[in-house]
Amino acid sequence: MGSKVRSRLSLCGMKIGIVDYGLGNVGSVRAAFQRLGVRTVLTCAADELASADALVLPGVGAFPAAMEQIKSRGLDLVLHNLVKKDHKPLLGICLGMQILADSGEEYTECAGLGLIPGRVRKLEAQGRRKIPHVGWSGVSVLPAGESMFGRMALEDAYYFDHSYSFDAVPECRAATVSWDGDIVAAVAHGKVWGAQFHPEKSQNSGLRLLKAFCLSVDKEASK
């Protein structure tokens, strides 16, 4: 069996748990995985999340509002257990990536999930850069992002839209994007990945990244 067929088959049997906390733009995330032929389940129930092969933490919103929703559903503990104890792969998208941090400062100082060391701060431009940082950009991949961006094509660009950025510790930075200097575009720490941009809104460039995520899960499972 060719490797192509095998990867298609393994994606078919896979189930991605999309963490539902009432704020994320989950429709597009589901649609993107559907294009890859991967099943998704949208839920905030601990047992359903535990039965998924991997988790996606989507996000549109403000940091404190998101953490409030997460805590009110008890998801902070659930995610901690699934990621830290069960070593379940997790991909945070945009705000879902930012709340992986230790803390954030959007509107008020607020603690995050603490899954990737670092803090989220407001973007500040020296020059005439516009804030929010919105638009399509290519990224520079760092060593920590090798598997995350393993399928990236040369001309790939991703859609960014954010006014806060995640200052992760250097060893967890997976990619940077050039803005007013380089800012963090993606983070990776073990099986926890995060993308500041929206892979689900970045056409085929984004699908390649989501596929890399699914395939990394598969590799883990077959070990």
Next chain:
Amino acid sequence: MSSLRLVASIVVRGGLHVQSLGFRRYLPVGSPVESAREFDRWGIDEIALILLDDDLEANRKLVSEVSKAIAVPLAAVGGICDISDARAYIAGGADKLGFNKSLVENPRLVHEAARLFGEQCVLASIDLVQVDDLAVRWDYWRKSASDLNAASWIREVESIGAGEILLNFPERDGVGRGMDVETIQEAVDSTRLPVVAVGGIGTSAHAVECFHAAKPSGIGVGNRLAHFEQSILLFKKALAESGAPMRAGVKASYADSPTDEAGRPIKKSEKILTDLLFQRIEPEKI
């Protein structure tokens, strides 16, 4: 640096994608979902759905259908009267909420949306017209110009909590004779927010002129995309050749095609056509 965004503006009235003329007359184009799907396939960078209908349920359903059909960011503009409408759009798959009337009549709603969904999610849709050589806010509902000048209005919109500005020019809407480059430039220079300008594009040369004079973050095209075959590729080709940073988006391109004055592709030279026979085109891998 981010590339210049080419934004497709899809005006929806009576559930149909319509061609809008001066914010007054509307001609049917077809299904908004199909238009969005095609624009996405041809590598558009963003889609703005301008919802003129009052029926929230129908709007919400449309946002969700369009969102499922595309893989680029979607701004849903219009028809948001309270925070539950905003939630409904976001749940349906909108990435940005566009406010126009609420900026004037219910700024607290806009502020609340920014607090809940982040300011990057809030798009202020501003209509400007020229009165005695001065750009002023145009009131869509009263169909009249106000006495508030553009610069003050933009400052106010910033303070309400918007994260991006969509500039519309009702007088140029559907005319196709070029954009109000001077006003766009003043707006871009006067705000820290990204600006997307819409209204007046008839040919790709208008977009090129606007980009180089005003440097907006995005340029919106409405009617031209629907009525001009291969328009997205041709707009991107013209902008890229003029030096604007563009995202390719799709593999197809007119980079090696000559075009006529109207920006339409003309027949390639025999040499290029012969060379094409020997070119291997790899299918795109996900």
